[in-house]
């Protein structure tokens with residue numbers, strides 16, 4: 001990494017939206033190497049829009065994004081992935097007719113899959129190993145989430161960005177998905193996670209930012225966020 005104190009990911013004053021109208025405004029935050037950071041916010045807050053702007057699926061109307069010492073603003077989603085920023089959208093975008101293994105292999109594209117990384121994915125997600133020949137479309141929701149994460153890992157990312165990894169998962173499976181993410185965090189992988197399920201996200205992350213109506217508001221350590229009365233009121237069901 002170049003540039004002394006610069007974070008692995010630097011989002012600087014980014015605004016973006018759809019059809020010429022911004023829905024996220026002047027977003028700034030940074031993520032240091034090895035850190036896990038949560039972006040928490042309710043439905044419609046702008047979390048997915050922020051992630052799409054970071055990976056160039058949307059062109060920001062203003063601001064800049066730096067990753068690993070380089071300006072990646074509007075660089076193109078594939079080049080950003082090759083630079084080591086992997087993104088798992090809430091919709092997962094698996095190839096349903098292809099097997100688990102084939103989906104994993106595509107995650108390494110355009111490189112050849114690294115057998116050591118694939119073994120590591122199967123070690124983290126033994127359920128995927130058991131179902132390696134099964135079509136992705138026949139997996140349960142929880143298994144599809146594991147596969148989406150596993151596929152992202154195949155690109156050997158420096159940073160993994162996950163948009164609401166608990167989407168469509170029953171509580172037990174959501175907790176299981178987060179246990180796997182905690183293992184990835186403990187292995188040193190940098191994580192950014194967007195989440196409405198605040199307790200899970202704050203358990204995983206060291207720090208978080210609250211997103212509301214397209215803006216980042218309260219920021220702090222996970223303990224500070226969990227103890228903040230406004231966060232409790234809005235997200236943790238405490239009155």
Ligand SMILES: Nc1ncnc2c1ncn2[C@@H]1O[C@H](COP(=O)(O)OP(=O)(O)O)[C@@H](O)[C@H]1O
Pocket residue numbers: 018023041042043044045046047048049050
């Ligand atoms: N493809 C789209 N076209 C137009 N507006 C969109 C699109 N996706 C999201 N929006 C709008 O942008 C705002 C933020 O949405 P989103 O980023 O999906 O929030 P979140 O991920 O936090 O639920 C919402 O008002 C939503 O209706």
Ligand SMILES: [Mg+2]
Pocket residue numbers: 047048049090163164
């Ligand atoms: Mg979203």
